[in-house]
Amino acid sequence: MAWEFRKLGPGENVAVEAADDPFAPPKWAPPVWHMPEGLVLLVNALRGLLALVVFCVRNIVPLSAAGGLAWLGYSYGWPVPVGLVILAGAGLGAWYVADRASFLRWVGWPVRSRWRLVRVYRRDWQPVMVTAGLSRTHKRREYLPAIVKVRCGPTTDRVLVRMLKGQAPDAWEAVAANLAHGFGASLCRVRSGDRPGRVWLEFVRKDALATPVPALPLVDAAEVDLSGVPVGRCEDGSPWRLRLLGTHVLIAGATGAGKGSVLWSVVRAVLPLMLAGLVEVWAIDPKRMELSFGRALFERYGRYSSDPDGGMVALLEDAAADMNARADEFAGVTRSFAPSHEHPFRIIIVDELAFLTAYCPSKDLRRRAESALAILTSQGRSVGYCVIGAQQDARKEVNNLRNLFPTRIALRLDEDEQVDMVLGDGSRDRGAFADQISPVPEIGAGVGFVRLETSPDPVRVRAAYVSDDDIRHMVALGVGESGEAA
Numbered sequence: 266m267a268w269e270f271r272k273l274g275p276g277e278n279v280a281v282e283a284a285d286d287p288f289a290p291p292k293w294a295p296p297v298w299h300m301p302e303g304l305v306l307l308v309n310a311l312r313g314l315l316a317l318v319v320f321c322v323r324n325i326v327p328l329s330a331a332g333g334l335a336w337l338g339y340s341y342g343w344p345v346p347v348g349l350v351i352l353a354g355a356g357l358g359a360w361y362v363a364d365r366a367s368f369l370r371w372v373g374w375p376v377r378s379r380w381r382l383v384r385v386y387r388r389d390w391q392p393v394m395v396t397a398g399l400s401r402t403h404k405r406r407e408y409l410p411a412i413v414k415v416r417c418g419p420t421t422d423r424v425l426v427r428m429l430k431g432q433a434p435d436a437w438e439a440v441a442a443n444l445a446h447g448f449g450a451s452l453c454r455v456r457s458g459d460r461p462g463r464v465w466l467e468f469v470r471k472d473a474l475a476t477p478v479p480a481l482p483l484v485d486a487a488e489v490d491l492s493g494v495p496v497g498r499c500e501d502g503s504p505w506r507l508r509l510l511g512t513h514v515l516i517a518g519a520t521g522a523g524k525g526s527v528l529w530s531v532v533r534a535v536l537p538l539m540l541a542g543l544v545e546v547w548a549i550d551p552k553r554m555e556l557s558f559g560r561a562l563f564e565r566y567g568r569y570s571s572d573p574d575g576g577m578v579a580l581l582e583d584a585a586a587d588m589n590a591r592a593d594e595f596a597g598v599t600r601s602f603a604p605s606h607e608h609p610f611r612i613i614i615v616d617e618l619a620f621l622t623a624y625c626p627s628k629d630l631r632r633r634a635e636s637a638l639a640i641l642t643s644q645g646r647s648v649g650y651c652v653i654g655a656q657q658d659a660r661k662e663v664n665n666l667r668n669l670f671p672t673r674i675a676l677r678l679d680e681d682e683q684v685d686m687v688l689g690d691g692s693r694d695r696g697a698f699a700d701q702i703s704p705v706p707e708i709g710a711g712v713g714f715v716r717l718e719t720s721p722d723p724v725r726v727r728a729a730y731v732s733d734d735d736i737r738h739m740v741a742l743g744v745g746e747s748g749e750a751a
């Protein structure tokens with residue numbers, strides 16, 4: 266029979282566990298103290314009062330508004346508050362129509378943030394934290410991370426969280442999928458917080474990049490800034506600017522990932538400076554597909570080769586030799602490069618890097634190509650050379666020059682481990698799911714992840730789609746319809 270042995274002497278430990286086994290050692294617990302009923306009631310009343318104060322402070326604006334309206338109705342009759350509500354609604358409607366952006370910024374998104382804080386995040390917080398293993402229980406008390414604030418945007422909710430003492434962002438990255446499912450989002454990314462001990466959770470509700478971005482408009486030459494040319498759109502709706510000056514760019518993506526759209530968006534962005542003679546594009550086109558469309562343009566404002574029997578490698582070697590001559594000329598004279606007619610900024614585009622460095626049948630050509638690429642990428646940045654290489658396979662054995670490209674773009678990749686190979690260790694854990702980008706061209710082509718200079722966190726972007734017609738138009742601008750120089 267179950268038994269219980271309990272002494273009530275203060276300070277004495279007592280056996281409390283009911284045990285079926287008479288030989289089991291007793292378990293010990295502190296004695297039970299009886300609280301006077303009045304004290305229990307007082308403590309509960311104080312707790313209730315505190316909760317009421319917290320609720321009033323948290324909801325000060327709606328409560329004040331409701332209180333004010335109720336007071337007006339009580340003092341002057343119900344038509345007054347009803348009239349005021351109608352007037353306020355009409356005013357807000359007029360604001361929305363007149364200036365939608367400022368209305369959303371000051372009213373729309375804050376109200377939505379508040380609503381989603383209460384209806385989604387605060388309501389489901391405790392069960393999601395417990396299930397995802399982010400809460401702790403110590404001495405029967407449950408400790409939960411706390412929500413600091415919620416910021417909603419058109420496609421993403423950002424939730425600032427104060428972690429438990431001793432927790433690190435890795436613990437949150439490891440359960441990002443649980444969090445996404447728990448709060449009904451398609452994706453959750455963990456970002457650095459505004460101070461140690463805090464993280465931002467980014468819940469993606471809707472794919473902001475699911476529709477193709479049309480080719481960006483051509484601008485005046487004076488507006489082209491080589492330290493950030495617009496080539497597409499970031500997930501938050503801001504322009505995706507790609508630095509060309511002082512860097513080299515590696516674009517990795519499986520077949521059909523849209524590498525061509527990044528290459529052509531770059532050419533389109535610098536076209537005004539090409540026409541002005543301040544930028545040259547030298548194109549190496551082993552596949553004879555993507556870049557051959559603009560062959561006339563490259564031959565007129567740069568160089569072009571698709572010759573597998575040494576022509577492409579010779580072009581690279583010429584670029585490396587010119588770069589060396591330029592470096593000699595600049596030595597001790599200037600430290601920062603500004604493009605001029607005498608020394609134009611040179612962009613060397615290689616459509617399939619691996620062809621030159623790994624797949625080319627001639628060992629000698631492979632060695633020469635690697636050597637020219639290594640010279641260009643290691644020394645060309647400060648003298649106005651930028652190598653943009655595209656490749657399908659990110660594996661180390663295919664391209665051991667990868668680390669010479671400071672700027673890297675991961676479009677759709679075949680395997681998850683390739684993400685960190687392209688963007689650097691830990692990128693996938695920080696939300697760069699390049700292996701999960703849709704293979705459907707309308708949804709996923711040109712979509713990728715980059716690391717912007719302003720933040721260590723990978724950002725999701727989509728390159729603008731430069732159609733065949735756009736390319737034809739660009740070629741016509743550069744060389745005229747008839748192929749004559751414009």
Ligand SMILES: Nc1ncnc2c1ncn2[C@@H]1O[C@H](COP(=O)(O)OP(=O)(O)OP(=O)(O)O)[C@@H](O)[C@H]1O
Binds near residue numbers: 522526555707711712
């Ligand atoms: N930015 C984009 N937006 C929408 N659709 C795109 C975009 N880029 C490419 N596409 C579509 O996806 C298809 C494949 O693109 P593309 O040929 O550029 O891929 P790729 O990565 O160069 O492939 P491969 O390595 O096989 O040449 C294109 O035919 C085009 O229809």
